[in-house]
Amino acid sequence: MNLTKHPAGLILTAALLAATTLSGCAPLVLGGAVGGAFMVTDRRTSGAQVEDQGIELKAASRVREAMGERGHVNVTSYNRVALITGEVPSEADKLTVEQVVARTENVRSVVNELALMGNASMASRGSDIIVQAKVKATFVDARDLQANAFKVVVERGEVYLMGLVTEREATRAAELASTVSGVQKVIKVLHIISEEELARKQPAAPASSPK
Numbered sequence: 001m002n003l004t005k006h007p008a009g010l011i012l013t014a015a016l017l018a019a020t021t022l023s024g025c026a027p028l029v030l031g032g033a034v035g036g037a038f039m040v041t042d043r044r045t046s047g048a049q050v051e052d053q054g055i056e057l058k059a060a061s062r063v064r065e066a067m068g069e070r071g072h073v074n075v076t077s078y079n080r081v082a083l084i085t086g087e088v089p090s091e092a093d094k095l096t097v098e099q100v101v102a103r104t105e106n107v108r109s110v111v112n113e114l115a116l117m118g119n120a121s122m123a124s125r126g127s128d129i130i131v132q133a134k135v136k137a138t139f140v141d142a143r144d145l146q147a148n149a150f151k152v153v154v155e156r157g158e159v160y161l162m163g164l165v166t167e168r169e170a171t172r173a174a175e176l177a178s179t180v181s182g183v184q185k186v187i188k189v190l191h192i193i194s195e196e197e198l199a200r201k202q203p204a205a206p207a208s209s210p211k
Helices: 036-041 046-067 091-102 122-141 167-178 195-201
Strands: 003-005 010-016 072-078 081-088 109-112 150-155 158-165 185-192
Touching: 046 072, 046 081, 046 091, 072 150, 072 158, 081 091, 081 150, 081 158, 081 185, 091 109, 122 150, 122 158, 122 167, 158 167, 167 185
Parallel strands: 081 109, 158 185
Antiparallel strands: 003 010, 010 185, 072 081, 150 158
16 A cells, blocks of 8 residues: 655555455535534534635636636545546646646645546446445444544545544545445545544533533
8 A cells, every 4th residue: 555645644545455346436516515513523623614615616616717628627625635536638737737726725735636538427427426425324334433524535436535534543434435336446635633633623522410
């Protein structure tokens, strides 16, 4: 497994999985709504969540202006780290997209995972939506994992995990995602925190009422 370190504890790893158990990809819906309930359970600050939403919307718009109809590009931001996925026809286009996203306000760093190939088919993108839903459901069902700590992106059956998590959670989430039908590979684009940091981020238990 290759490991590339990025600023502020960000890690990017690829877990290659056996082809006999895997196969599948989903266009990312940019700028998803940030609801009150989600903000409560998300480990980012509310300000970071709003910044991430703004990054996704602005970057998507600027990429469209720069690229037009060339390529299929998605930008997902977590804690101001922008993950670029999808397909573009050339290395020059890949670099152009990266530069456009890097110049977007509030972006701290960029992880460019664009593939040099023709656009994924609609069938492939539809399959990715299904895989994404299955991975999220698997996290929800797991008793030892907080599902809302992870953002899941799927492209051509490759699952990207983003979040603010411990090494234990990162390993467990990758293991679970790798068991989902249709998953070809699991790539971790995660900010790793200590168990002590995680404990500080957990909401305090309500005080018991005096009897």
